[in-house]
Amino acid sequence: MSVKNPTRENLDTMKDFKLKKKLNLRWRDINEFDHINDAVYLNYLEECRLDYLDQACELDPSLFGALLSKAQIEYRQPLGYKDKPFIYTRCSKVNGESFDLEYVITREEADDIEVIAKATTEIRLYDIKNKQQLSLPEDVVTKIRDFEGMVA
Numbered sequence: 001m002s003v004k005n006p007t008r009e010n011l012d013t014m015k016d017f018k019l020k021k022k023l024n025l026r027w028r029d030i031n032e033f034d035h036i037n038d039a040v041y042l043n044y045l046e047e048c049r050l051d052y053l054d055q056a057c058e059l060d061p062s063l064f065g066a067l068l069s070k071a072q073i074e075y076r077q078p079l080g081y082k083d084k085p086f087i088y089t090r091c092s093k094v095n096g097e098s099f100d101l102e103y104v105i106t107r108e109e110a111d112d113i114e115v116i117a118k119a120t121t122e123i124r125l126y127d128i129k130n131k132q133q134l135s136l137p138e139d140v141v142t143k144i145r146d147f148e149g150m151v152a
Contacts, residue, residue: 014088014104014106014113016090017088017089017090017102017104018056018089018090018147018148019048019051019052019055019088019089019090020086020087020088020089021047021048021051021086021087021089022084022085022086023044023047023085023086023087023105025079025081025083025085027081029081030080030081033078034080034081035078035079035080035081036078036079036080036081038073038075041073041075041105041117041119042071042073044087044105045071045073045087045101045103045119045121046068047087048087048089048101048103049066049068049089049101049121049123051089052089052091052101053066053123055147056091056143056144056147056148057140057143057144058143059125059140063127063128064125064126064127064128064134065125065126065127065128066123066124066125066126067123067124067125067126067133068121068122068123069098069122069123069124070120070121070122071119071120071121071122072119072120072121073117073118073119074117074118074119075116075117076115076116076117076118077107077114077115077116077117078116079105079107079116079117083107083116084107084108085105085106085107085116086105086106086108087103087104087105087106088103088104088106089101089102089103090102090148091144091147091148091150092120094136094141094144094145094150095136095141096135096136096141097124097135097136098122098123098124098136099122099123099136099141099144100120100121100122100123101120101121101123102118102119102120103117103118103119103120103121104117104118104119105117105118105119125137125140
């Protein structure tokens with residue numbers, strides 16, 4: 001399949017993403033231009049980030065808080081209320097201080113997907129009790145690498 005439209009990608013390009021989630025759009029997410037408001041995308045990323053933290057990191061929320069320290073979103077196409085979007089999530093980088101999550105929001109059809117938006121977030125851990133940023137514990141780094149199949 002040749003890809004001529006820059007928003008279309010082959011489904012094979014998404015095989016490295018460990019998490020895929022159907023997004024449930026809400027009527028309140030729509031703006032006056034009849035598409036999902038750009039600010040709402042951060043909520044969608046948050047939902048997937050929480051899933052990732054739970055499944056890959058197995059963090060104890062009584063010990064650690066996960067802080068969003070950076071977010072970048074590239075909007076490619078508007079997303080409408082009647083669309084049936086998915087969001088793919090994976091870790092693209094992990095080090096001793098933080099890890100980056102990469103997201104792709106899509107509309108899927110048969111053999112290809114239309115990319116609605118791409119995003120990245122940087123996550124840092126925070127000690128809630130002592131109110132200070134933490135380095136990533138080695139077991140968290142190991143869990144992420146194992147979940148993603150990353151080579152150390």
